Amino acid sequence: MNNLPAGNGEEAQIARDIEAVQRIDAVPAILRLICRNTGMGFAAVARVTGQSWTACAVQDDVAFGLAAGGQLDLRTTLCFESRAARATIVIDNFSDDPVYRGHHTARIYNLGSYISVPIILPDGSYFGNLCAIDPKPAEVSNPRTLSMFEGFADLIALQLASEGRHQAVRTALFNERETASLREQFIAVLGHDLRNPLSAVSATAELLALRKHEPDLVKIGLRLKATTLRMARLIDDVMDFARGRLGSGIGVSIDEVDDLDTALRMVVAELREAHPDRLLADDIAIGARVRCDRTRVQQLLSNLVGNAVTHGAAAFPVRVLARIEGAELVLSVVNGGEEIAPEVLARVFEPYWRPATSKPGGGLGLGLYICKQIVSAHGGTLEVQSSAQDGTRFVARLPMAV
Structure with missing residues (x-):
């Protein structure tokens, strides 16, 4: 009995497997129950690979001297043979057993009785064995005891699979954060x-x-x-x-704005100057005082028009409309071109997301996300529709009173 060295990759994986078994609260109770019901003095959950045998959890009532993390030479154990055959090995009395009488495992570890049941994970991979030993003979080959061991082995396999899924989720969440x-x-x-x-x-x-x-x-x-x-x-x-x-979202400074018409026309004028090859048609007629963040609404329109210029067809004008409709300020930006697929429309407001058809250098994928945040900060809504006949239309609705 010793701590046999393993390759760095396998050693790290075995350490994780030991931790996974020890996170299963039921394992200590299972091992105690096995010892009590069989009269055997040592029970363990072992991780068994093609190169090593490692105890993950142990109940030792006979001073066998192996603790969790301890290793045995794989070829001195019957788990080696159990793994190769993917089959249970059960021996009531080594001295009388027709197959295992005089086996080196009994001689090396002074064993009288033995049982080992494979732990097979739901995906079919071999984890190890649920096993028990004792210096004295014990009646362990009866159907009741075998059924108990197999049931516990299946339970441990299911718990290990569940723990693996949870650990993968925890790791992914940590990495994402x-x-x-x-x-x-x-x-x-x-x-x-x-x-x-x-x-x-x-x-x-x-x-x-x-x-x-x-x-x-x-x-x-x-x-x-x-x-x-x-x-x-x-x-x-x-x-x-x-x-x-x-923080808690994009901040806005709401105030009474009397010149929103002028402010929005300035945005369109700047974009005309920046894109002299594109036709930008504006119909801005607000004509009323609006409670909003003037700079943020300008940014909203600038991003929407910039998006239309980037993704719309150059043969069609980009049309800007601003009106008061009921108790809402309505801004809409329309561009012509191919219809946007529904699955793409569903993602256009996500940060860093750009469709696969986007041209290189088209931006960071933040413009429409920020538009959505500006509108939400005003208590409004931002929607998009697209069709081959009517083009793509973004409509922002901001309540007049915020």
């Missing part, structure tokens, strides 16, 4: 550290755009300005996402 935490820290730091160099690039773009006597530099400046505007919006998206995940 770790990944989410690192990702959110990364985007928060990234967004903060990008602002300063981006401000310098934006200032350079403004200076180039003022060189009216050098048209080529003006074009470069305008192009660079549009690029920095897009980058700034991406940074805003990741920062909003980080704040929303680390």
